[in-house]
Amino acid sequence: MQNKEFELTGRRLFNEGLVAGNFGNMSVRVRGGFLITSSGSFLDEEESLKFVTMEGIPEDGASSEWRVHYRAYLACDDAEAIVHAHPPLSVAASLVYDEIIPEDSEGKMLCPVIPVVDGEPGTDELAENVAKALASNPLVVAKGHGTFAKGKDLKEAYLLTSTAEHCCKILYYLGGFGGCNL
Numbered sequence: 001m002q003n004k005e006f007e008l009t010g011r012r013l014f015n016e017g018l019v020a021g022n023f024g025n026m027s028v029r030v031r032g033g034f035l036i037t038s039s040g041s042f043l044d045e046e047e048s049l050k051f052v053t054m055e056g057i058p059e060d061g062a063s064s065e066w067r068v069h070y071r072a073y074l075a076c077d078d079a080e081a082i083v084h085a086h087p088p089l090s091v092a093a094s095l096v097y098d099e100i101i102p103e104d105s106e107g108k109m110l111c112p113v114i115p116v117v118d119g120e121p122g123t124d125e126l127a128e129n130v131a132k133a134l135a136s137n138p139l140v141v142a143k144g145h146g147t148f149a150k151g152k153d154l155k156e157a158y159l160l161t162s163t164a165e166h167c168c169k170i171l172y173y174l175g176g177f178g179g180c181n182l
Contacts, residue, residue: 010043071131079150089168107167
């Protein structure tokens with residue numbers, strides 16, 4: 001059952017162009033920790049999931065971003081699932097804005113402010129910055145890297161990820177990111 005939810009969400013992310021190749025990762029909170037996709041896995045394929053304890057001990061082969069998921073679960077009681085994707089326009093917007101303010105109605109409703117945080121992939125700095133932002137926002141973009149969305153399940157976290165990319169498309173269509181032609 002759990003793998004099917006991961007596979008369905010991964011397929012949606014891939015089909016929408018929110019991830020490419022084997023980029024991105026997902027996790028779901030379970031008793032005593034969380035299940036996360038494997039390092040280098042293709043999100044649209046069924047696979048074995050890796051367990052990370054709430055003491056921060058990952059099973060061998062867990063995604064390199066397990067630290068971000070771990071810190072986010074510690075900081076966010078309302079997070080039951082996390083999706084990390086690499087939506088192209090969201091990543092591009094993160095290189096221009098310190099925070100993304102949606103102009104479209106769905107974006108204003110679901111994520112009225114999308115914080116942009118710093119930190120290199122897989123680092124404690126990124127984990128700390130993302131967790132802090134997710135404590136008060138459902139979605140954050142790591143500068144030049146990708147989105148992290150929390151939800152009550154993978155479906156909700158996926159929806160926020162998709163919404164972020166839609167918001168950034170609208171901003172781009174309105175004249176580019178601060179006049180920058182990408």
